[in-house]
Amino acid sequence: MLKKSSPLALLTLLAAPAVTLAQDRPALPLWELGLVGGAISQQAYPGADEQVNRGLVLPWFVYRGEFLRADRNSLGVRAYKSRDVEVDVGVSGAFGSSADDIEARRGMPDLGTLVEFGPRVTWKLGEAAGGRWRAELPLRGVFDVSDGGAGRGLAFEPELQFERAAGGGWRYSTSVSAIFANRKLADTFYGVAPQYATPTRRAYTAESGLVAWRLSTTVTRALTPEWRLFGYARLQSVAGAANRDSPLVRKTTGGSVGVALVYTWKQSERRAVD
Structure with missing residues (x-):
């Protein structure tokens, strides 16, 4: 998702895969309810030269x-769902931010709160190197709820993941992914309309294609049952x-x-x- 690294990532969406990984064992509860609190320092968006720092305490389910x-x-x-392949239709999202918080975008429209909706294919590749491999292929439409649900384009983020248990109760997951966007979505983040051009920021029309490469790591540890x-x-x-x-x-x-306590x-x- 393009906006996971934009101004404010939703902490519960970041924590969700870690919670799942930490509890990756037979006979999990059908549902769980609790709280997640933590802090994030993240690049405002791919290519930004500024960090955005946030702390949150939110419910998670x-x-x-x-x-x-x-x-x-x-x-x-x-x-x-089969033994090796799973297809879901899902929703995810992230908060927006004021353009005045990012010097490169000052005076431009704010980046709104975006919601994604669409299918995802998960392919379980098997076990190797002491862990499990999985590929995910999500294709989703992006909508701006700050602007009445206006469509912002399409995002595609193929991802290769590896999960493994380590000593001392630690578990970790690493992944490599690439983000692709159509022209409309790319222009939301990288386009500069003529009226927003300045002596130091020329007008620019964005193109569809690769947005960024990503290398990610998560680690989890159960401190107590809760x-x-x-x-x-x-x-x-x-x-x-x-x-x-x-x-x-x-x-x-x-x-x-980022770091969080669940x-x-x-x-x-x-x-x-399952």
Whole structure:
């Protein structure tokens, strides 16, 4: 998702995959309810030369129904599942921010709160090197709820993931992904309309194609049955990106880090099917 590294990532969406990984064992509860609190320092958007720092405490909810799922980065409906392949239709999103908070975008329209909706194919590749490999292929429409649900384009982010348990109760996940956007979505982030051009920011029309490469790592550890620690780091690069020449791109490589503490308040006695 393009906006996961834009001004404010939704902390619960970042924590969701870590919570799932930390509890990756048979007979998980059908649902869990609790709180997640943490802090994030992230690159404002791929190519930005500024960091955005946030701290949040939010409720989180996991539901592992046969069809309805609130798990692993999204909220949606699982349409198909076999031993190796799963197809779901999901929703995810992230908060927006004021353009005045980012010097490169000052005076331009704000980046609104975006919601994504669309299908995702997950392909389980098997076990190797002491862990499990998985590929995810999400294709989603992007909509701006700050602007009456106006369409902002399409995003595609193929991702290769590796998960493994380590010593001392730690588990980790690493992934490599690439983000692609159509012209409309790319222009939302990298386009500069003529009326927003300045002596130091020329007018620019964005192109469809590669937005950024990403290398991500998450680590988790169960401290008690109710408390879990979560850490997150991401390195992303716009090297070779379609809009590398946009005046809004000021840095080729940037990073994001986050830490969170997850508390499970309630969980169901009933176990999930998978």
